[in-house]
Amino acid sequence: xxTSIHFSLKFGIGLIxxxxxxxxxxxxxxxxxxxxxxxxTLFTDVKSDAINILRELRLxxxxxxxxxxxxxxxxxxxxxxxxxxxxxxxxxxxxTSGANAALAISLALIPGINYFGITLVCFIGAAVGAxxxxxxxxxxxxxxxxxxxxxxxxxxxxxxxxxxxxxxIYFKISKDVSMWTAGxxxxxxxxxxxxxxxxxxxxxVVALLLSRQLTILSLNEEVAVGLGQKTIxxxxxxxxxxxxxAGASVALVxxxxxxxxxxxxxxxxxxxxxxxxxxxxxVIAGAILMLLADTIGRTINIPYETPVxxxxxxxxxxxxxxxxxxxxxxxx
Amino acid sequence: MIHRHQVKKQRxxxxxxxxxxxxxxxxxxxxxxxxxxxNRLIPTFLGQGTFKEEFVLFSVRLPRIIITILAGMxxxxxxAILQSITRNDLADPGIIGINSGAGVAVSIFxxxxxxxxxxxxxxxxxxxxxxxxxxxxxxxxxxxxRGTGLQPVRLILVGVGFSMALSGLMIVFISSAxxxxxxxxxxxxxxxIWGADWPFILALFPWLIVLIPFTLYKANKLNxxxxxxxxxxxxxxxxxxxxxxxxxxAVALAASAVSVTGGIAFIGLMAPHIAKSLVGPRHQLFIPxxxxxxGWLLLFADTIGRNVIEPNxxPAGVVVALIGAPYFMYLLMKK
Numbered sequence: 001x002x003t004s005i006h007f008s009l010k011f012g013i014g015l016i017x018x019x020x021x022x023x024x025x026x027x028x029x030x031x032x033x034x035x036x037x038x039x040x041t042l043f044t045d046v047k048s049d050a051i052n053i054l055r056e057l058r059l060x061x062x063x064x065x066x067x068x069x070x071x072x073x074x075x076x077x078x079x080x081x082x083x084x085x086x087x088x089x090x091x092x093x094x095x096t097s098g099a100n101a102a103l104a105i106s107l108a109l110i111p112g113i114n115y116f117g118i119t120l121v122c123f124i125g126a127a128v129g130a131x132x133x134x135x136x137x138x139x140x141x142x143x144x145x146x147x148x149x150x151x152x153x154x155x156x157x158x159x160x161x162x163x164x165x166x167x168x169i170y171f172k173i174s175k176d177v178s179m180w181t182a183g184x185x186x187x188x189x190x191x192x193x194x195x196x197x198x199x200x201x202x203x204x205v206v207a208l209l210l211s212r213q214l215t216i217l218s219l220n221e222e223v224a225v226g227l228g229q230k231t232i233x234x235x236x237x238x239x240x241x242x243x244x245x246a247g248a249s250v251a252l253v254x255x256x257x258x259x260x261x262x263x264x265x266x267x268x269x270x271x272x273x274x275x276x277x278x279x280x281x282x283v284i285a286g287a288i289l290m291l292l293a294d295t296i297g298r299t300i301n302i303p304y305e306t307p308v309x310x311x312x313x314x315x316x317x318x319x320x321x322x323x324x325x326x327x328x329x330x331x332x
Numbered sequence: 333m334i335h336r337h338q339v340k341k342q343r344x345x346x347x348x349x350x351x352x353x354x355x356x357x358x359x360x361x362x363x364x365x366x367x368x369x370x371n372r373l374i375p376t377f378l379g380q381g382t383f384k385e386e387f388v389l390f391s392v393r394l395p396r397i398i399i400t401i402l403a404g405m406x407x408x409x410x411x412a413i414l415q416s417i418t419r420n421d422l423a424d425p426g427i428i429g430i431n432s433g434a435g436v437a438v439s440i441f442x443x444x445x446x447x448x449x450x451x452x453x454x455x456x457x458x459x460x461x462x463x464x465x466x467x468x469x470x471x472x473x474x475x476x477x478r479g480t481g482l483q484p485v486r487l488i489l490v491g492v493g494f495s496m497a498l499s500g501l502m503i504v505f506i507s508s509a510x511x512x513x514x515x516x517x518x519x520x521x522x523x524x525i526w527g528a529d530w531p532f533i534l535a536l537f538p539w540l541i542v543l544i545p546f547t548l549y550k551a552n553k554l555n556x557x558x559x560x561x562x563x564x565x566x567x568x569x570x571x572x573x574x575x576x577x578x579x580x581x582a583v584a585l586a587a588s589a590v591s592v593t594g595g596i597a598f599i600g601l602m603a604p605h606i607a608k609s610l611v612g613p614r615h616q617l618f619i620p621x622x623x624x625x626x627g628w629l630l631l632f633a634d635t636i637g638r639n640v641i642e643p644n645x646x647p648a649g650v651v652v653a654l655i656g657a658p659y660f661m662y663l664l665m666k667k
Contacts, residue, residue: 087489147485147489151492
């Protein structure tokens with residue numbers, strides 16, 4: 001029981017950090033606001049310029065940042081658990097590029113597609129990308145080794161990005177496509193959030209419910225079967241969860257690599273290898289990371305905005321390198 | 333000993349490829365946005381065309397054809413070297429991050445150094461070269477282990493990580509630049525052959541003239557490096573020294589090509605592969621074939637891309653990726 005007390009303490013500290021980070025990112029930005037404004041935005045009906053900015057621009061944006069951070073972190077954690085591969089990440093393994101390609105194709109063929117349609121298309125694309133990468137991986141036994149998966153991911157991504165580029169140029173819609181894929185958190189609205197939030201919420205809840213099975217699965221396939229787990233069924237459900245989370249994130253903010261890679265690793269260093277603790281902690285850590293990245297992106301080069309994806313990519317590289325170095329023996 | 337029939341087979345394939353390039357170049361010169369009919373090609377080439385015909389052929393199409401062939405050759409050779417020194421058949425200058433290094437250097441230079449357009453374009457290859465070299469240096473350092481030397485697998489993983497992060501860095505630069513420059517950089521990234529002019533041919537040509545004979549001269553060393561380390565050390569190859577010189581050569585080739593064509597991947601992967609399956613793994617035999625194949629592949633891709641939609645076409649890099657990525661996946665599944 002000692003560990004669980006310990007965990008709730010860590011979880012509590014995480015929550016406090018999250019609230020703190022949320023306040024920081026609400027206060028700082030191109031238009032200066034105060035903590036009082038933030039308080040009034042959240043809990044009162046007072047109206048003023050600063051509060052309007054917060055309510056209509058910054059609040060939806062930060063909520064989106066938290067949702068996407070949580071979704072990507074959880075999907076990364078699940079992927080790392082299922083494949084037992086420390087380098088798994090929705091951006092590296094073809095989901096993001098799949099959603100991109102699907103987005104480009106649908107914008108080309110159905111010009112007036114609405115936001116719900118785009119969300120659905122992103123899910124399909126993410127699924128196609130993931131199936132391609134895992135298909136290549138599963139042809140051979142031991143195909144889920146980090147090198148093979150990363151290479152397969154790189155190739156599939158290159159292919160799908162080329163499809164997206166080609167379609168964009170051919171139908172002269174590359175600007176629209178890049179507005180979606182490179183848009184980041186800019187211009188996130190409440191109506192978009194209404195559409196996306198249920199998907200992410202369902203995904204995270206299912207992930208939490210299955211976290212026990214995921215822990216067993218992450219140890220060893222034979223152990224899982226031996227303990228009476230229906231591995232194929234569990235894996236399929238988790239796969240759908242990953243696609244829901246990653247697809248919804250792309251529909252909301254476009255490309256975002258490395259979040260799903262970094263967060264589970266940080267979290268594992270804090271709470272250990274039990275996914276019942278990794279997943280809730282990933283939700284919090286992912287949200288904090290995205291808030292941090294977004295705040296940096298908004299404030300580093302005022303009045304220009306530096307896309308969050310870029311900030312994340314720069315933070316992510318050292319991580320990637322450390323993981324590659326630490327896991328050196330695995331790759332031999 | 334190389335069997336005589338192998339050498340003969342290689343000669344035949346070499347000649348076939350050479351004629352294939354000539355034919356493709358001829359077709360490529362004859363089709364395009366501006367009209368220049370096939371039966372006018374040879375008279376124009378011999379100096380009997382109208383002003384317009386001469387302009388289209390000598391100032392627009394011919395330089396572009398030559399640039400694509402040369403760049404394809406350089407990329408193929410670079411890929412061949414990388415595959416042998418990393419002992420990994422899936423190495424390619426684009427996949428392991430050299431392209432993105434050159435890309436970041438080009439964007440920094442383009443955005444932050446105020447120079448007259450017109451004079452600076454000839455500096456771009458140099459800048460791209462420096463960027464690629466710095467990136468390759470970092471990738472090399474990070475995949476080096478004091479105990480075991482260079483770890484080929486790690487080289488590739490680190491390269492993939494670098495290429496993703498550098499693309500991120502690029503977005504940072506782009507996000508604070510003005511529209512026109514962004515368009516240029518976006519096109520550069522997609523592998524649009526932008527340096528289609530005679531001076532760029534002069535910038536690319538010397539590298540090939542020097543490095544093709546150099547690589548062929550090193551062919552035996554490459555054969556040994558490709559086997560395994562103990563064998564190579566056993567027969568007296570100074571492993572680290574050879575690796576570094578050859579890596580430098582590969583980076584130089586890729587960087588010089590990428591600096592005039594923009595980000596093109598997969599040529600360096602496909603060409604050596606097809607060449608090996610045609611004439612076997614000896615470097616003396618497959619390198620010339622792979623060079624020709626690379627030139628032809630890029631010319632082919634650019635000709636398609638140029639003519640799919642008019643007037644601007646699809647960047648050659650996109651066409652190459654559409655052909656090359658499935659090939660790569662096929663290799664990955666087979667291995």
